Amino acid sequence: MKNKEIQEKRMKEYFIQATKSILKGEGLKSISVRNIADQAGYSYATLYNYFKDVNDLIFLCVNDFQEECKLFVISKTKKTPKGLDRIKDTVFAYISYFVEYPGIFDLFYLARVGDFGNKQTTINVISNSLDDVCESEWNYCISRNLLPIEKLDSFKNQLKYAVIGLLLLYLNRRTPDSYSEFMDQANFQIDNILGLNNSNRTSTSIKNEN
Amino acid sequence: MKNKEIQEKRMKEYFIQATKSILKGEGLKSISVRNIADQAGYSYATLYNYFKDVNDLIFLCVNDFQEECKLFVISKTKKTPKGLDRIKDTVFAYISYFVEYPGIFDLFYLARVGDFGNKQTTINVISNSLDDVCESEWNYCISRNLLPIEKLDSFKNQLKYAVIGLLLLYLNRRTPDSYSEFMDQANFQIDNILGLNNSNRTSTSIKNEN
DNA sequence: CAAATATAATTAACATTGTTAATATATACA
DNA sequence: TGTATATATTAACAATGTTAATTATATTTG
Known part of the structure; x- marks a missing residue:
């Protein structure tokens, strides 16, 4: 399905944007799965539906x-x-x-x-x-x-x-x-x-x- | 008292030696309060009788x-x-x-x-x-x-x-x-x-x- | 030496972390 | 509409640093 890919990409972007925002602001020391998910507007476990782990996300x-x-x-x-x-x-x-x-x-x-x-x-x-x-x-x-x-x-x-x-x-x-x-x-x-x-x-x- | 100082110094040395051993071997990523205390032969809370926190110890x-x-x-x-x-x-x-x-x-x-x-x-x-x-x-x-x-x-x-x-x-x-x-x-x-x-x-x- | 006190060490407990399993909710399709 | 699938959330776990409560050990004092 094409929609699914679009939606998945969007979701990933939400988490990536949240991560980037924290990295530029508070810095790496303030990065946490719950922190990122909060900022993205989702629960912390949702993140694992789109990224293998938090390192995966960070390095993106x-x-x-x-x-x-x-x-x-x-x-x-x-x-x-x-x-x-x-x-x-x-x-x-x-x-x-x-x-x-x-x-x-x-x-x-x-x-x-x-x-x-x-x-x-x-x-x-x-x-x-x-x-x-x-x-x-x-x-x-x-x-x-x-x-x-x-x-x-x-x-x-x-x-x-x-x-x-x-x-x-x-x-x-x-x-x-x-x-x-x-x-x-x-x-x-x-x-x-x-x-x-x-x-x-x-x-x-x-x-x-x- | 002089004895107290000697004993305190000895205790500190035990923890410092344990920390150094872990740093040289497994490295910084394997440092933990419980890990250090194990190697020193004491409970993890004992460490706090001699050091303000674990950073204090590490940087010594x-x-x-x-x-x-x-x-x-x-x-x-x-x-x-x-x-x-x-x-x-x-x-x-x-x-x-x-x-x-x-x-x-x-x-x-x-x-x-x-x-x-x-x-x-x-x-x-x-x-x-x-x-x-x-x-x-x-x-x-x-x-x-x-x-x-x-x-x-x-x-x-x-x-x-x-x-x-x-x-x-x-x-x-x-x-x-x-x-x-x-x-x-x-x-x-x-x-x-x-x-x-x-x-x-x-x-x-x-x-x-x- | 024995009892009282001070000191030191340990266990219990808490909050926070990353991650996974179980559950709930929304969506797609018949 | 009802069932199957996909997705999101809550619960739970283990590990982390740290503090409070408790127990064990020395030390002092009678």
Whole structure:
């Protein structure tokens, strides 16, 4: 039946929307089956008619958040001139997204998954999250010879590890203990990797430094 | 009374030892009040006569593990010639420690703390964990002019963020999905930061690459 | 040494969690 | 309309952290 599929999809969406809302607001620590079901307007057991378990549901949100993050980044960087400066701002915007929604950082990088087996695509989305957000900018830089193509993977990986390390220590261990110090650190790390060392930043995201 | 203090200290040690044993073995996910108390040979409620709550107890283990990690690193690197090579091996050994005991990585970097207020010293131990392990080696390099002192903090931070990012993705997201690829990544990142780019590694820890 | 008191350890109990089984309700079809 | 099927809800379970009540054990005091 076609109706059944439509209805099932709708039901799933109700639960997914509820889960996303909690993750963006109270965060992962406030996620519970009863909490989600409340927000969706159903009983907690109903959830199990549409999802294997609560992890299944939670990790379905990853794709939506990744899309949202990408849009967030684009809206924050479209004024920056294309090129390495825009790469830098893109990475900054990526960081800002997770600082604004720490619960989503928890979901992407900290949450434990019961069964990794059938979630490989989700894991891949997460692992490529930053690359995905930066992809078109990298392509631009390569096409304009703004960076040697053989350095591309190296830059991507360095940025990925640095950004995750920075966010983890700041969001989870309050190190550094102020936002401005954290942003200074991020600025320095990114400049270092992209070879913008001499750097007086003039790009837009400097405004976020508070 | 002095006896009371001695006895109290002993009791605390029993619980701490039990907690450490579980963390090193089954990992953080297997920690529970009843589990710890079982291993310590007491009832679960007894724990609350000596610790405010279970987080209090868990985070007391951090200092011991940091010490253990330092000894682990020393034993793995003492044959390497002092200098930047030994810095590199030290970082590798640090990584190996957490790969061997992923539960301790969870404790150090992933575990959520209910109340950050009175745990600031613990947070500091964690945030300075890698620097602490490398400290004497950095001092050596500085004293022999093997690296300019004004670059010291930069190197420390770059290594810290890269190492935490690498470990987080590997241990928590299985990325890269093989140990040897992970070690290759680590090798590359460390070389890059320390300026050993041309690199054919000859130091001891290469043996761990499996 | 024995009784009274203080201290420490245990069991009982509660609220919250994820999940499953049993039951009720709505929908589809004859 | 009445029966079969699908879907939603309540009840129940086991495990969690934590606190209160209770029991056992030391310690002090006569």
